[in-house]
Amino acid sequence: MAWSLRTLPTLSEDQFLQWGKLLEERTGIQLVFQQKAWLESQIYARLRDMGYSDYDSYYLFVAEESIDSKLEWARLVDRIAVKETSFFRHRESIEYVRNYLQQKINNQSLHDSFDVWSLGCATGEEAYSLAMVVNDCFELAAINPYYGITALDISPSALAAGRKARYSKRRVEQVKLDEVKRYLQVCADGSFEVVSKLRDRVCFTQSNIINARQLPQVQVDVIFCQNLLVYFRRWLRRDVLNALVERLKPGGLLIVGLGEVMDWEHPDMQRTNEDQVQAYIRQR
Ligand SMILES: C[S@@+](CC[C@H](N)C(=O)[O-])C[C@H]1O[C@@H](n2cnc3c(N)ncnc32)[C@H](O)[C@@H]1O
CATH class of the missing domain: 1.10.155 (Chemotaxis Receptor Methyltransferase Cher; domain 1)
Structure with a gap:
């Protein structure tokens, strides 16, 4: 049979x-x-x-x-692995990154580069949404510093889709029309491809977040980690977050999914006052 x-x-x-x-x-x-x-x-x-x-x-x-x-x-x-995701899945959190960067530009407190991690990036929509708002800020300010989004996931097929950067019409529904015009181009088959100026800024890498202490020994400006820790036990969520703090520049921003971590505190991290976004700033 x-x-x-x-x-x-x-x-x-x-x-x-x-x-x-x-x-x-x-x-x-x-x-x-x-x-x-x-x-x-x-x-x-x-x-x-x-x-x-x-x-x-x-x-x-x-x-x-x-x-x-x-x-x-x-x-x-x-x-x-559950790879469900979308562009601007939680728009408030992505917009928070825009405001954070805009303030750094206004205060002239940018470092040499602006580095963002998208952890558990799935098929790349989150990383490209972040790239859109970061690019918006730098274009508006008419400055051209180095910036990069490192997108990490455990799933090779998700990463391959992210690198391909082509999405069906249904998958780009949450992207606003003006963002579509600036950052997506329509392909012959009706799908949408992320424009190369954003693709060039996003680097997809296979990594297992539970080995967070083995992540590259660099410090970044923003760590964005949504809808991933929710699959882990509470002690592991805290353990991963403690390791991520070390990878943030002083003043760096950590954003997790709203309500994904209820009982985490860290002496170096201060939760911001925002109700709709779960964000923390590294104090030192
Ligand atoms: C539900 S998706 C979330 C995607 C995106 N962050 C979002 O909020 O839309 C969860 C992603 O985490 C990835 N993942 C699960 N366990 C992981 C691990 N230990 N290390 C890295 N990525 C992992 C899965 O492959 C999946 O792509």
Whole structure:
């Protein structure tokens, strides 16, 4: 019988826990039991493609430390990670970055470069939205300093889509008309491509945020991290944020998703007074 016609074998409760543990240890992503049927189908699709006949033998393979196992693990995580995103998904947060930069320009307190990280960038819409507002500010001020957006994600397919920078009409619905005119060009197939002056500023890199202490030893102006920490346990969210503080310049801005982190405080970070944006400024 062809594989596709076989019934999906059931992942037992113990197997679900075993897979969930491995996923959480390696990515921070925590699954809930309601996701069992969905996880089953994602794992099954990969094990079938790899020629395995049961969950346990495929588990033993991906749990190994070999290069082949690591490659296969990356493919599996690619299927499991939720990559939902959109341009200006939370416009208030992106506009907050615009105001923050505008103030730096007005006060002439810009450093040599303006560096932004988009963490858990998915298919790139968030990074390009940030690039749009940063570019707006510099064009308005008629200055041309170095700026760059580093977009990090664990998912190779999401990063590949980000580098391609082509989005369907439906995916650009949240971009205002004047932004579309300035930053997107219509392709022959009706999709929209981000213009090269923004594409050149965004660098997509594969990285696992739970190893935040291993991120490049640089300090940046803005760290933008939304709809990622929400998949992690509370202690891990705090741990990642503590590590990110070290990567901010003094005076740097950290923005997380509203309500994603409720119980985090850091001696160097001050929460801003904004109600609709969860933002923190590094004090020293
Ligand atoms: C729901 S999307 C959020 C995208 C975007 N930040 C937004 O708010 O629209 C979450 C992204 O986090 C990525 N992700 C999950 N675990 C990760 C990890 N440990 N390290 C880096 N990226 C991760 C996923 O691949 C996915 O693209």
